[in-house]
Amino acid sequence: MLDEPMPGTRDTPAGPVDPLAPTAIELEEWVPSRLQGSRTLRRALGLLAAAAIWEIASLIINDPVILPSIQTTVSALIKYMHVPYPSEAVPLWDHALVSLGRILAGFVIGTVAGVAIGAAMASVKILKDLIDPIIEVTRPLPPLAFIPLFIVWFGIGETSKILLIMIGVIPIMAVATVSALDTVPTEFIDAGRVLGASRSYTLLHVRVRAALPGIVTGMRIAMGVSWTSIVAVEMIAATSGVGYVILQAGSYLVTSLVFSGIIIISALGLLLDSLLRLLLRRLGPAV
Amino acid sequence: MPAPAPEYVSGQYDVQLSDVTKVFVRRGRKPLTAVSSVSLSVADGEFVCLIGPSGCGKSTLLSLIAGLAAPTSGSISFRGAQVSDTDPQRGMLFQSPALFPWLTVYENVMFGPKAQGKKDGGVAERARDLLAKVGLTDFADAYPKELSGGMRHRAAFARALINQPAVLLLDEPFAALDAITRMSMQQLLLDIWAEFSMSIVFVTHDVGEATLLGDRVVLMSARPGRIHSVLENPIGRAERRDVDSPEMSALRRKLRADLADAISTGGQGERDA
Secondary structure, three states: OOOOOOOOOOOOOOOHHHHHHOOOHHHHHHHHHHHOOOOOHHHHHHHHHHHHHHHHHHHHOOOOOOOOOOHHHHHHHOOOOOOOOOOOOOHHHHHHHHHHHHHHHHHHHHHHHHHHHHHHHHOOOHHHHHHHHHHHHOOOHHHHHHHHHHHHHHOHHHHHHHHHHHHHHHHHHHHHHHHHHHHOHHHHHHHHHOOOHHHHHHHHHHHHHHHHHHHHHHHHHHHHHHHHHHHHHHHHHOOOOHHHHHHHHHHOOOHHHHHHHHHHHHHHEEEEEEEHHHHHHHOOOOO | OOOOOOOOOOOEEEEEEEEEEEOOOOOOOOEEEEEEEEEEEEEEOEEEEEEOOOOOHHHHHHHHHHHHOOOOOOEEOOEEEOOOOOOOEEEEEOOOOOOOOOOHHHHOOOHHHHHHHHHHHHHHHHHHHHHHHHHOHHHHOHHHHHOOOHHHHHOOOOOOOOOOOOOOEEOOOOOOOHHHHHHHHHHHHHHHHHOOEEEEEEEEHHHHHHHHOEEEEEEEEOOEEEEEEEEEOOOOOHHOOOOOOOHHHHHHHHHHHHHHHHHHHHOOOOOOO
16 A cells, blocks of 8 residues: 555645655656566566576586486487487487377367357357356366276277367367357447348358457467377377377486476477467457 | 538438337346337438437337347338348448457458448548548558547448448447547538438437437337437527527427436336346
């Protein structure tokens, strides 16, 4: 709470005001000009600080099995990009591509299916009443709970991995699509109609178009869930993929490779999310 | 400033409503009669204001004329033909400008022609002219979120006018604007009306606005929404603009009294839908 009356508010009772005390307005101007610099710079500083803590901690612990230094991790990352790991398998680079392929397959199929289900729910009331409880029941379940079931049903092949991603993506996309379509203001649709657009033109160019940013935002959330699912399933039932590498390297105490795997997931996740953010920006303002 | 009044041929109607009733069926509740046996004719080039307490069905009536909804009984015709769907000839402006946020101002204006597949060279030029008319030439490539409230309404005007409508329906379009912006928007509307020779049906709950703009003020009472009385504006179009004249003050006083009567005679038992 401020002890002194807020300057700038008109109904402040007149009273003694210290002319030297900083006013709220002055503070507002003062703070940004001090710290403005560049937002990118501040964000980079945050990352650098985290890296510094990592490096210092590894120096103090001085045991690469518990915490390898940044240099050790980076050299492991570079080495295993062409050296197969485990020795009978493929290099890290190929593991990354395998994981990426599974993600994309599950994510794309799941998104298409989820959007279709959501669109059907938003247009047919009966379907919404039928499907809504199914989604409500399955949505809180972590997809990982389905791993043993899928292994029993489909074995440890690619099918169970792609299905596992889909089971996470579909409810998220269905819910995001329904809510995006349902929150399009009626006035937009009416405006489209009175401006001379047919019902189908209005549906496509107004309602669906207005819902796109909400749908892409749903895709960003679904992408995060996909990574959780794929890494988990690769740790349990796989002979390739980044999750598999992380688990193997952990078992053999090659901690620097565990960190390398984590860095790869982080980089790929960032890459895919920035593609979706780019798509969102291409869609233009949403409000 | 006083624009010449558009040609007004009496006996020629743009919009005719006869015995129009609209009932909304609500799940688990009593059906709501929003509009009850309303008959009204809007002459070519006429400016009609609909005024009344909230819940009197003014907006419902407007959406029926627009063709966004169908009456439960009665009929609505536009230039002799039955209204069964929306028609770019009947433009409408809403309480919010309802500009599409993902389109620039220019693209918003071009929405109608594009949706109708009209791609003749004149349209783009007309869009530029309209943007100039509403003072948005410099904002043609801006997105709606970058505009002020008044500018958004002006863009919405341009977007509706590109279709060259014969009738313009306005649903309390200036209600959310500040007094000064509202005055300039009313002025703009009068200028546009004079230039484009349209009929206008204007919903408002502002007595001053109704007396300034309307050739005729139709007063509605609520629940069910029906016409309470019709006031022919005795003051000429040019003279009305002097809103502080004794005649205008007297007219406002009369309309306010009528409005009070309309409110007291309307049933008030039912909650707003």
